[in-house]
Amino acid sequence: MILKACIFDLDGVIVDTAKYHFLAWKKLADQLGVKFTPASNESLKGVSRMESLGTILKSGNITLGQQEREELAAKKNDWFVEYLNNMSANEILPGVIAFLDDLDFNHVGKAIGSASKNAGLALRKIGLADRFDLIIDGTMVSRAKPDPEVFLKAATGLRLPPEQCLVFEDARAGIQAAHNGKMKCVGVGSPEILGEADLVIDSFSNINWMAVLKLLNTR
Ligand code: G6P
Numbered sequence: 001m002i003l004k005a006c007i008f009d010l011d012g013v014i015v016d017t018a019k020y021h022f023l024a025w026k027k028l029a030d031q032l033g034v035k036f037t038p039a040s041n042e043s044l045k046g047v048s049r050m051e052s053l054g055t056i057l058k059s060g061n062i063t064l065g066q067q068e069r070e071e072l073a074a075k076k077n078d079w080f081v082e083y084l085n086n087m088s089a090n091e092i093l094p095g096v097i098a099f100l101d102d103l104d105f106n107h108v109g110k111a112i113g114s115a116s117k118n119a120g121l122a123l124r125k126i127g128l129a130d131r132f133d134l135i136i137d138g139t140m141v142s143r144a145k146p147d148p149e150v151f152l153k154a155a156t157g158l159r160l161p162p163e164q165c166l167v168f169e170d171a172r173a174g175i176q177a178a179h180n181g182k183m184k185c186v187g188v189g190s191p192e193i194l195g196e197a198d199l200v201i202d203s204f205s206n207i208n209w210m211a212v213l214k215l216l217n218t219r
């Protein structure tokens with residue numbers, strides 16, 4: 001199958017915001033007296049804000065009403081947005097710009113498929129808002145990864161069948177979402193965590209589109 005477009009997750013793939021989500025959740029978990037580690041954070045990656053909060057509350061055996069949960073989620077988001085507002089282009093992850101340039105050179109489409117409602121703000125902060133043909137973010141979907149909705153919407157927007165789109169993800173839930181949508185997926189990060197992906201790269205440094213195609217086909 002010929003791949004004609006790439007759909008990128010944002011946090012932890014294009015820009016180093018995954019650490020800010022972690023720090024903001026950690027601050028909230030500390031206030032709630034719930035143990036929260038980088039390992040427990042893995043299951044929150046790619047997952048919506050309210051679902052992430054639900055996971056933290058559950059691990060601390062805390063039951064709260066809807067209003068209180070919304071207040072806590074808003075608190076976490078305020079801290080996260082504060083980090084975003086101080087962010088600049090130097091937090092774009094290594095090799096990303098060159099990879100996007102290479103996709104342009106090869107006439108490969110580019111979209112964002114992110115669960116974050118802050119995706120637009122983050123992209124503006126790093127100056128990449130105009131680099132994608134299409135941005136699907138958390139304000140446009142109702143079902144969180146591993147549901148494939150966000151990636152299927154991106155494929156539809158790109159006017160391509162899902163099989164012609166390749167997803168890049170740093171989260172297990174995201175890899176599952178891609179596969180649930182019948183898309184191949186490149187994991188960006190550690191093979192121990194992202195082993196379900198069709199290919200795992202540690203970053204976009206030293207990789208180009210032709211190399212990705214070659215590696216995918218040789219597996
Ligand atoms: C991304 C991140 C998650 C985050 C989610 C919602 O998928 O990986 O860590 O919880 O977006 O982000 P938001 O900015 O809407 O709270």
Ligand code: MG
Nearest residue numbers: 009011012170
């Ligand atoms: Mg991510």
